[in-house]
Amino acid sequence: MFDLAGYGPQILSGTITTVELSILSLLVSFLIGLLGASAKLSKNRIISGIGTVYTTLIRGVPDLVLMLLIFYSLQIWINDLTDWLDNLQDTYDFEVSLNPFTSGVITLGFIYGAYFTETFRGAFLAVPKGQMEAARSFGMRPMHSFRRILFPQMMRYALPGLGNNWQVILKATALVSLIGLTDVIKAAQNAGEGTFRTFYFMSIAGLVYLVLTTISNFFLMLLQRKYMTGVRKAVL
């Protein structure tokens, strides 16, 4: 049924790149999201102000614009930095060049970190205040109470939003082929141009994404069930 005209391995490795890119970006944005939410909820005006500016700016600008902006500027900034370091001393020649994969992960993580920040902020606020007070009265240190009390309860509220964000990240990785990464779309484009069957190969790329989103929907359902343990639902 699937006649890939010898392009099967390329499409497979493109798919793997897409999955790796999504998972790494998810991790980066998850961490940035946690940090951002803590910053936005901080009592310190300056820190919460930085958090607010970050989420407002990033969520107000299209991801593709940010991606091109960061991708092209990041390399120039790094070059400037290494030049500056070279001028300080002359024993070692610093040189860092970013490949599309790394800058893809950094950019996607930075952009979607803002969306995660908002998700986590809402979820933190949804955990009843008494829980943290109880943890403190038990003598738990901040890190400890975060890990044992706040995080597990917060995840329940955050999970629907996280699921959405994950689907959005998965689909946003499609844009990374525009900055030169050989993901599944680029592989399909190459195959299409090689065989003059663009429609066929692009549909296969679409199918790959459809399978990925369906699989992740299934796992999200399982996760949801795990974090909903102990919550009683109304029977209608």
Added chain:
Amino acid sequence: MIYIIQNYWKEFLFTDGYNMTGLAMTLWLLVISCAIGFCLAVPLAILRNARNPVLWVPVWVYTFILRGTPLYVQLLIIYTGFYGLSFVHGTPILADFFKKGIDCTILAFGLNTGAYTTEIFAGAIRDTSFGEVDAGRSLGMSQFTLYRRIILPGALRRALPVYSNEVILMLHATTLAFTATVPDILKVANDAYSATYNPFASFSTAALIYLCISFVLIFGFRKAEQHFLAFLKP
């Protein structure tokens, strides 16, 4: 940055001398694709809630496929894929349509936002309280009148906050148009970048324009919510 604004402000805002470009093009794409999406979504959302599987399964398949794949893939299929098919190539009307980047872009954007909007409206219709429907029926309303007078006005109002999100996301998605050679804001920024090799200034000018559009849209939708959802105020 000043240099880029001085040299490219006209392209960024409305024209390069021949065609509509920049802000005007982005807004046109946004308006036309949201209009197509809205017109598709209202009937499809009603069908999505139908009891007969022959009616709701096709709509479900449509939203499942369009929401499960990236817009970029859909745009590539429509823009580069369809033109290669022999029956499209052979029919002059279709060939003319799919040759133009802007036609393909509007088609892809309209279908894509239509799928998301269908699910938003379908959810809102599903949330209609049974009392309203019973009341409408007891007054002898036909199915059509019931939808026109009772279900749709309520559902569309309730969908407004989520729909405003979808419009903002659509604004962000219009940036993909530049891959199909449509001269929107990002295309102008990209041209400015290739001419000046100054990525930060070129793309941040574009980012600022998009930020302004986002803020205006958010402000407008907040006003609309205040107007249409006034009855929900505490």
